[in-house]
Amino acid sequence: MRTFRLALAGSVASLLMLGSAMAEDVVFRTPDDAMKQGISAFNGGYYELALPAFEALEPSKPQIARFYMARIYGDNEGAYTDHGKAFSLYKSLADELQDVDPDDDSLAPIAAKSLTAVSMYLRNGVAAAGVKPDVEQANRALQRAALTFNDEDAQFELAKVFLRGEGPDITVAGFEDQSSKIANGRHWLSRLSQAGHPGAQAFLADLMWRGKFVEKNPTAALNLIDVAVANAPPSERVWIEDIYQNIFCNAGEGVRQQATGRVAEWHNLYGRRPAVRDGKDGLDDLAPEPVRTCANGELVRPMGVAMPVPAPQVITSGPSVSPQRTSVIPAGATTLRPAAAQSAPALSSSSPMLGLTPSGATAR
Structure with a gap:
């Protein structure tokens, strides 16, 4: 079976390589056909197949086509990286969709993601496009994506900006208040983590582990990062698993x-399963994730997966107990408190997030 699957994987790769050579000659019957191939190839990382499909799609569905082309040009790992083109496409989309209804399920997400990308480009400038850094415009674009369009990824970026002491000015008695920016950053991380955003959960777990901006809490950090890994889509798994x-x-x-x-308990409260592949290509059993180990050789595993339990040890009871009585205790077992006695993780919407200092406190 394993040989068959590996052979099948090779066949699929060969077909895709053949398709790459013919990509420029493809004619799509309908815009939907072009969109299906474009998105499918994009998700698989086959940009040489995706670009012709999106170019064919542009006359009928320009926003979708340009958005995906911008993502291809903005991918540092791809063969078509061109940040000048990416910025130009994102900027044109952000300008074109500035008045779109936030409840428009098809165009509002494109507007929000484009604004977020424009913000990130403007914060550092785009040398390839001759665009100099413009922090003020970057802040406005990010705020609009986060607040007007309620985009979670934009809110996550806004949280990170605030934690760096940057972002829109927050003034108290006429003076800029850096501690309020830190508090706002913690607020967004807490809110997004409660909603199941894997990036925010991983970022906050790292802060909890290190005790930076929040109270150090190793147990909560381990629980939260475990949830984040389970929630993470394939595109985000590497840094979250790190x-x-x-x-x-x-x-x-x-x-x-x-x-x-x-x-x-934590998974029930804060879990959010990513989209699952249908497995129809026959590659579902070929694990793409690297096998991770600790420095001592221990396998890195999810918290819910137990390691093999050693053979039980027979421990003879002490002198005060009848010699006929023995207790069989698995090696390494500990006495746990009853479930009712264990405190729930303080991440519920009715209480502050575990490890977060009060919103008015000064960050360390």
């Missing part, structure tokens, strides 16, 4: 045991 590996490998046995007792 954080998980760091926290998991450096967590002591006591921290791990406490976190293990709350795995199901």
Whole structure:
């Protein structure tokens, strides 16, 4: 079976390579056909197939076509990286869709993502397009994406900007208040983490682990990053798993045991499953993720996955107990408090997020 799947994987790759050579000659029967191929090829990373499809789609569905082309040109890992083109496309979309209804399910997300991309480009400038940094415009674009369009990715970027002490000015008694920016950053991370945003959960877990901007809480950090890994889409898994590996490998046995007792609770409260592949291409059993290990060789695993349990040890009871009585205890087992006695993670909407200092406190 394994040989068959590997052969099938090779066949699929060969077909895609053949399709690449013929991409420029493809004629699509309908715009929907072009969009399906474009998005499918884009998701698979086959930009040489995606670009002709989106170019064919542009006359009928220009916003969708230009948005995906901008993403291709803005991908540093691809063969078509051109940040000048990416910025130009994002900027034209942001300008064109500035008055779109935030409830428009088809165009509002494109407007929000384009504004977020424009903001990130403007914050540092775009040398390839001759665009100099413009922090004020970057802040306005990001705020509009985060607040007007309620875009979670924009809110996440806004949180990171605030935690750097940047972003829109927040004044108190006529003076800029840096601590208020930090508090706003914590607010957005807390809100997004409660809603299941994997990037925010991973970022906040790292802060909790290090005790930066929030109270240090290793157990909550391990629980939260475990949820983030489960929530993460394929495009975000690498950096989120990097954080998980760091926290998991450096967590002591006591921290791990406490976190293990709350795995199901945290996942039920803050889990958000990413889209699942249908597996119809026959490649579903070929795991693309790298096998991660700690420095001591220990396998990095999700908190809900138990390691093989060693053979039980037979421990003879002490002298005060009848010699006929023995207790069988698995090695490494500990006595756990009853479930009712365990406190729930303080991430509920009715209480402050665990590890966050009060909103008015000064960040460290």
